[in-house]
Amino acid sequence: MLFQLTLAGLLTVAAASPVAAPVTPVRRQAATLCDQYGYYAANGYEFNNNNWGKGAASSGSQCTTVQSTSSSGVSWSTNWNWQGGQNNVKSYANAGKQFAKGLVIANIKSMPTNIQWDYQPRDIRANVAYDVFTAADPNHDKSSGDYELMIWLARIGGVYPIGNKVTTVNVAGYSWDLYVGPNGSMKVFSFIPSDGSWKLSFNADVKQFFNYLAQNQGYPINNQNLIVFQQGTEPFTGAAKYTVNSYSASINV
Template sequence: MGSCCSTSDDSSQHELDQQARPAQPPSNMPPRNHVVTLEKKWAYHAVDGYELNNNTWGLESATSGSQRTHYDGPCPSGASGAAGISWSTDWEWQGGEHNVKSYVYGARQFERRLLSEIQALPTEAEWHYSTWDVRANVAYDIFTDPDKDHANSSGEFEVMIWLAKLGGVWPISDSKAPIAHVEICGHQWEVHFGYNHGGAMKVYSFLPVNGPIQHFSADVKQFFNFLSHQFQFPQHNQYMLVYQLGTEAFTGGPAEFVVPKFIADVV
């Protein structure tokens, strides 16, 4: 996972920056049963068709801080019948305000296929942050590439579906303004476009117009169908490489990000 965000404070961002924060998680949330804890950079755990990665790829830009990720057990099956996992991460980062320190994520394991051969990408997710006084996002991240064997850390395209933007963080956006507005899966989105990895990777980011989405149920394939219809996204020659949900942490904390439910499937 490379750097996927910038933090420009351009005035065109003010409308989304002023979104109401969601209700705090209840103070009596039950403690998580940390079955497995990942502490080292890129520490990895696979279970039941999913994987977790303590992906603190940008920690060198911090003056201090650390992050751990926990597998907290399975979660009940979703509406599609697919199984899922529960996981969490706790972190605190100082320094390098405009630099991503980590994208810790849960991911669905699957056999790589062309997007044109994928019928649906159903997902259900529930998440909470222990504090909103952080610079971070919550986002799905998907890489695609014409090479089926491409590394899973980048691709020709990156598609991010943001469920929250906290502390003024902002996606890669060449124009600093949305290129489209659209309703998908019952939510209104701004669509942004830019380049990462020195221009080698094209990045589409969907940002929720009406504030953070803490309970999300969708068919992610609909986002790709929109990109194909509106911007000629080439599903016929793009292999889906990864299917991830996580949080990009910049600065703040101590904070805990809890995902009681993450379910994803490739159909």
């Protein structure tokens, strides 16, 4: 029997044929860190929940979630709730750039970084800051150094950096109040936005801060090695979520 398929039949067959639905990409969490020093590393970055000061809290907890990682950057967040000890830092959840030991600061050409972040809610006491340790010993423990460079992107709820204000200076295209003081055996240089603004989007070369310190504040750039290059937040009290939509850091030698 001869089967004849008319144009109307073709249209009917085409209409009945299944059509694949568009696939919506699913963003999967890479890791959730709730232990005091929960740690995760991938694609040249490392993450630490780092609840180092939790003993100063009367109650509270914190968990850090790594959303995505690639060689070009990361996204992550941390949820925290800390009560008590309002003038004490409870943690420093952070994303750090991994690198080989033995990088003398004077030999680093540039340390470009870019970040977009937010805090919700904002009725808290906390900061958002880069934290960079350097030491004469390239094998120095990563929990400290000879010198500490902090670049605060936000000072929230009236918290203050270590030390005293020594000057106001323009570095990397931004105006900063520079505070200097001791953190244990470390000398700490903290750059705070002089106008009190939040740098929700920040793009700069961190090496320029070291260049300024070497030229103006006696920083020994020729015998200091990079120990850690991190970005994160230091909560004091309250409850909030710190979200890093994108973050990247590089070290060029």
